[in-house]
Amino acid sequence: MEAQSDTKPRPDAEIRIRPLVPRDLEACGRVQYEAFTQVSRRHRFPVPFPSARSAMRVIMAYYRQPNQLYLVAELDGRPVGACVVDREGMIRGVRSIAVDPEVQGLGVGRSLVAGVLELCRDAAGVRLTQDAFNLTSLSLYASLGFEVKEPLVKFEGRLKDRPRPGREVDRLGDRDFEACRDLCRRVHGIERDLELREGLRQGSAVGVFRDGRLTGYASAVSPGGYGMAETFEDLQQIIAFAHRRSWEPFSLLVPIRQAELHRWCLDQGLRAVKPMALMTHGFYQEPRGWHFVSGRY
Amino acid sequence: MRPKEETSSGQSSGRPAKPGRPEPIIRPLAAVDLAPAGRILFEAFKNVFERHNFAPPFSSANMAVKLLTFFFTQAHFHILAVDLNGRLAGSCVADEYNPVVGVGPVSISPEAQGFGAGRRIMEAMIERYQNRLGMRLMQDAFNLASMSLYASLGFEAKEPAVLLEGLPEGPAPAGVDVRVMEAEDLAGVNVLCMEVFGLDRSNEIMEAYERGSALVAVRDGRIAAYATVVSRAGHGAAETDQDLAAVIHAAGRESDRDLAFLAPTRRSELFRWCLKQGFRVAKPMTLMARGAYQEPAGAFFVNSRY
Numbered sequence: 231m232e233a234q235s236d237t238k239p240r241p242d243a244e245i246r247i248r249p250l251v252p253r254d255l256e257a258c259g260r261v262q263y264e265a266f267t268q269v270s271r272r273h274r275f276p277v278p279f280p281s282a283r284s285a286m287r288v289i290m291a292y293y294r295q296p297n298q299l300y301l302v303a304e305l306d307g308r309p310v311g312a313c314v315v316d317r318e319g320m321i322r323g324v325r326s327i328a329v330d331p332e333v334q335g336l337g338v339g340r341s342l343v344a345g346v347l348e349l350c351r352d353a354a355g356v357r358l359t360q361d362a363f364n365l366t367s368l369s370l371y372a373s374l375g376f377e378v379k380e381p382l383v384k385f386e387g388r389l390k391d392r393p394r395p396g397r398e399v400d401r402l403g404d405r406d407f408e409a410c411r412d413l414c415r416r417v418h419g420i421e422r423d424l425e426l427r428e429g430l431r432q433g434s435a436v437g438v439f440r441d442g443r444l445t446g447y448a449s450a451v452s453p454g455g456y457g458m459a460e461t462f463e464d465l466q467q468i469i470a471f472a473h474r475r476s477w478e479p480f481s482l483l484v485p486i487r488q489a490e491l492h493r494w495c496l497d498q499g500l501r502a503v504k505p506m507a508l509m510t511h512g513f514y515q516e517p518r519g520w521h522f523v524s525g526r527y
Numbered sequence: 528m529r530p531k532e533e534t535s536s537g538q539s540s541g542r543p544a545k546p547g548r549p550e551p552i553i554r555p556l557a558a559v560d561l562a563p564a565g566r567i568l569f570e571a572f573k574n575v576f577e578r579h580n581f582a583p584p585f586s587s588a589n590m591a592v593k594l595l596t597f598f599f600t601q602a603h604f605h606i607l608a609v610d611l612n613g614r615l616a617g618s619c620v621a622d623e624y625n626p627v628v629g630v631g632p633v634s635i636s637p638e639a640q641g642f643g644a645g646r647r648i649m650e651a652m653i654e655r656y657q658n659r660l661g662m663r664l665m666q667d668a669f670n671l672a673s674m675s676l677y678a679s680l681g682f683e684a685k686e687p688a689v690l691l692e693g694l695p696e697g698p699a700p701a702g703v704d705v706r707v708m709e710a711e712d713l714a715g716v717n718v719l720c721m722e723v724f725g726l727d728r729s730n731e732i733m734e735a736y737e738r739g740s741a742l743v744a745v746r747d748g749r750i751a752a753y754a755t756v757v758s759r760a761g762h763g764a765a766e767t768d769q770d771l772a773a774v775i776h777a778a779g780r781e782s783d784r785d786l787a788f789l790a791p792t793r794r795s796e797l798f799r800w801c802l803k804q805g806f807r808v809a810k811p812m813t814l815m816a817r818g819a820y821q822e823p824a825g826a827f828f829v830n831s832r833y
Binding site for chain 2: 368
C-alpha cells in the first residue's frame with residue numbers, strides 16, 4: 231500500500247454507516263463523482279457523471295424518493311462513501327456504490343456493502359450491476375457473497391433499420407399491473423413492482439399482447455428500466471416501440487449470453503460502450519425468457 | 528484522417544474492404560514471418576492493454592516471438608497470416624488438438640487496423656474449421672471491439688471469466704487427495720472431462736500426462752478433479768468446486784512463483800475460495816463459443832483458448 235500522508239485517515243479509523251442527511255449532499259456528490267470518474271478514466275471508459283454537481287443532483291433525486299434509501303459511510307466523522315438501496319421489494323437493488331479514492335483500501339466499501347446486506351436481511355435477495363473493468367469492486371462483492379450471474383454490455387445508439395413496431399405492442403396502464411407481475415414471476419421467479427410502478431406513472435412502460443395476453447413488457451427501455459418477453463421477437467417489438475417514440479439515442483443493458491439479442495444489437499448499429507456484470511446475493515432464478523436489465527439489476 | 532478502430536485481442540473491429548481500400552490477403556504463416564508476426568503480437572496487445580490500463584500479456588517482443596515460434600513448431604497448431612498491401616499485418620493461432628478448435632492469440636498490427644484484416648482472418652478460420660464440432664476463444668472483456676467482432680461472426684458469449692494470479696495462502700480443502708496424474712488415471716480423467724465439458728480433450732490430457740504437469744484429485748477412490756496444468760496453458764474440471772480448489776491449492780504448494788489461470792466467475796464457490804486464498808483478479812475475460820456448446824456440468828477452469 232502507498233504511503234499515507236498526514237491528511238489520510240489511520241487504518242484503524244472508525245467506519246460508521248448511516249442514512250444520508252441534507253448536509254451530506256455536497257460531500258456525497260463529490261465522492262460519487264470522484265470515485266466513478268477515477269476508475270472509468272483509468273480504464274478509458276465513459277464517465278457516468280460530468281461533474282460533482284450533476285452527481286449531487288442525482289443523489290438529491292434519489293433522496294426525495296420515499297422508496298429509496300441513501301446510505302453514507304463515515305470515516306472519523308467524515309462522509310467518504312455512499313450508495314442507494316431500494317427500501318422495498320422482494321429483491322433490493324443497490325446502485326452507485328462509491329468510495330472516496332483517497333480512502334480506498336481501508337474497508338469503507340466493505341462496511342458499506344455489508345451495511346446494505348444487513349439492512350436488506352428480510353428481503354429474498356440483493357442485486358447490483360457492476361463495471362466489469364472494476365476488478366476491485368468485483369472482488370469485494372464476490373467476497374461478500376454476491377455471485378456473478380450474467381455478463382452484460384451497455385449498448386448505445388439508434389436502431390439502424392428503424393424497425394416498425396406491430397400493433398400488438400402498446401403503452402401500458404395501471405390496469406396491466408397484475409399481468410406484468412405474473413409475467414415477471416414466470417420469467418424471473420420474483421415480483422418487481424418498484425420500477426414497474428415508476429414506469430406506469432411516467433408513461434415509459436411498454437407491453438406486447440398476443441391473443442389478449444401479455445407476453446412481454448418493459449418498465450422503461452433504458453438503463454433506468456428492465457424488460458422481459460416470452461420470445462425474442464416480442465422483446466424486439468418492445469425495443470422498436472420505445473425507439474420509435476423518441477429521437478434521442480437510447481441505451482440498454484444487455485445480458486450477452488442471449489446471443490441472438492447481442493448480435494441483433496450489433497446488426498442494428500448499436501455501439502458497445504462498456505462491459506458489466508449482473509451480481510446477485512440470495513434468491514436467483516435463471517431467466518425463463520428474453521430480457522434486459524436495469525442499472526439496479 | 529480516419530480514426531483508428533479499436534481493437535483488441537489486438538484486432539480491428541474490421542469491416543469488409545471497400546473499393547479502393549487494400550484487400551487483406553490470408554495465407555499460412557511461414558517461418559520467415561515469425562519475427563515480424565511476433566512483434567505485431569506484442570505491439571497489438573500492448574496497445575489495447577495499455578489503453579485500458581491492464582498489464583499486457585507480453586513483457587517484450589521477444590517473448591511474443593518465442594510463443595508464436597512454439598506454436599509454429601507444434602504439429603497441432605495452425606497459424607494464419609494476413610497481408611495488407613503486400614506487408615504482414617497480423618496473425619491468428621488455432622489449436623487443432625481437439626474436435627473443438629481453440630482460437631487465439633489473434634493480433635493485427637495497430638497501423639493496419641481498420642481495414643477488415645481481423646474480420647478476414649477470423650472468417651478464414653471459420654471457413655477452415657467449418658466441419659469441426661465448434662470453435663472457441665477467450666476474449667479480453669475490456670476490448671469491446673474484439674467482443675463485437677467475434678459476436679458478429681457467430682461467436683456467443685458463454686461465460687464471464689477472470690485471470691487470477693497469486694499463490695494460495697490458506698489451508699487446503701480437507702478430504703481430497705491430490706497427486707500427479709498416472710497412466711491408469713487417463714480413462715477416468717477423460718470420462719470426467721466428457722461429463723463436465725461434454726467434450727473430448729483426450730489429446731490435450733495425454734500430452735499433459737506425458738509432460739508430467741497433470742494433477743488429479745482422488746476422493747473415495749474416484750477421480751474427482753483434474754488439471755492438465757494450473758496455468759493459462761491448461762484447463763481443469765471437477766465434480767465440485769472444492770475438488771478443483773484442492774487441485775489448485777496443490778499446484779500452488781509445488782510452485783515457487785505465482786500461479787496464473789483463467790477462472791469462470793459464475794462458479795461462485797470456486798471464485799470466492801480463490802479470493803479468500805489471496806488470488807488477485809488481473810483482468811476480466813469472456814469465453815465465446817461458435818457451434819456445439821454444452822453448459823459445463825461441474826467446476827472448471829479454462830486455458831487461454833477455452
